[in-house]
Amino acid sequence: MHISDASTAPLIRLEAVGKRFALPDGRVFDAVKSVSLDIHAGKIYGLIGKSGAGKSTVLRLINLLERPDQGRVLFGGRDLTALSKRDLRETRQQTGMIFQQFNLLQNASVFDNVAFPLKLHGSRSRAEIAARVKECLDVVGLADKLDSFPAQLSGGQKQRVAIARALAPNPKVLLCDEPTSALDTETTRAVLQTLRQINDSLGVTVVLVTHELSVVQALCDRVAVLEHGELVEQFDVADFQTPRLSALGQELAREQEDAEILRRHAAGTLAEAAAAPRAQAA
Numbered sequence: 001m002h003i004s005d006a007s008t009a010p011l012i013r014l015e016a017v018g019k020r021f022a023l024p025d026g027r028v029f030d031a032v033k034s035v036s037l038d039i040h041a042g043k044i045y046g047l048i049g050k051s052g053a054g055k056s057t058v059l060r061l062i063n064l065l066e067r068p069d070q071g072r073v074l075f076g077g078r079d080l081t082a083l084s085k086r087d088l089r090e091t092r093q094q095t096g097m098i099f100q101q102f103n104l105l106q107n108a109s110v111f112d113n114v115a116f117p118l119k120l121h122g123s124r125s126r127a128e129i130a131a132r133v134k135e136c137l138d139v140v141g142l143a144d145k146l147d148s149f150p151a152q153l154s155g156g157q158k159q160r161v162a163i164a165r166a167l168a169p170n171p172k173v174l175l176c177d178e179p180t181s182a183l184d185t186e187t188t189r190a191v192l193q194t195l196r197q198i199n200d201s202l203g204v205t206v207v208l209v210t211h212e213l214s215v216v217q218a219l220c221d222r223v224a225v226l227e228h229g230e231l232v233e234q235f236d237v238a239d240f241q242t243p244r245l246s247a248l249g250q251e252l253a254r255e256q257e258d259a260e261i262l263r264r265h266a267a268g269t270l271a272e273a274a275a276a277p278r279a280q281a282a
């Protein structure tokens with residue numbers, strides 16, 4: 001966790017944001033209903049809920065990939081809905097994004113994938129781009145894969161390339177849409193570790209959509225629960241005192257209790273094992 005204080009202004013604020021979609025049969029569907037939330041700089045913030053609850057739509061509202069029909073989206077105190085196209089494009093560079101299916105360019109090398117956003121937007125020289133690409137691949141532990149192509153990488157490595165690409169323009173925020181859902185447990189752990197490290201050492205704020213409660217437990221400082229497009233509760237993951245209101249919040253609390261019991265048991269067993277030889281010697 002990095003510099004964060006609930007008393008400071010939030011980096012991201014959604015104010016009574018609503019999003020409706022037109023359905024093919026002419027009806028409209030309210031996917032997000034008057035959602036208000038604050039995300040402070042340096043936090044890892046989770047959005048959880050059942051399938052169709054509106055998690056991805058809320059994530060996409062944060063960088064205005066979806067434009068709200070109601071409410072305001074503030075980034076660093078600026079109302080994104082009021083920005084010109086050019087200002088919005090510039091502000092968007094402060095948010096990187098990664099996806100469940102990685103979305104890498106298949107015909108481009110790892111180097112070119114990570115260099116892509118730098119060539120697209122920036123005014124950096126070739127040498128500067130090369131240096132930045134190497135720096136970002138170092139952060140995700142893939143400096144030796146510069147010349148590989150996505151098809152030659154494992155799922156976890158692909159996601160780490162996607163993280164390096166998202167980091168390249170030096171964003172303040174990384175938006176993650178189900179980043180580990182396509183990965184096995186072991187690989188998930190490595191990707192979560194990379195996200196934790198980026199948050200810890202670079203101070204990048206992480207907003208993460210997931211349906212995996214284990215991911216929330218492992219990574220998030222704070223979480224919002226969505227149901228049918230509404231935000232039903234928010235809580236600090238380490239807060240065991242405040243009762244959880246939603247079924248999902250309660251399920252997470254049970255999983256956290258189980259993990260704590262296991263952790264204590266393992267610590268007790270280790271302490272016993274450490275004490276045993278001494279007891280025998282005595």
Ligand SMILES: Nc1ncnc2c1ncn2[C@@H]1O[C@H](COP(=O)(O)OP(=O)(O)OP(=O)(O)O)[C@@H](O)[C@H]1O
Nearest residue numbers: 021022029031049050051052053054055056057058
């Ligand atoms: N472009 C669209 N047009 C019409 N309906 C949409 C559109 N995008 C999303 N929806 C609907 O809005 C609702 C919320 O979608 P969203 O993808 O945000 O949910 P989610 O919680 O991320 O679900 P999942 O976990 O399944 O990805 C869903 O019912 C979805 O079908």
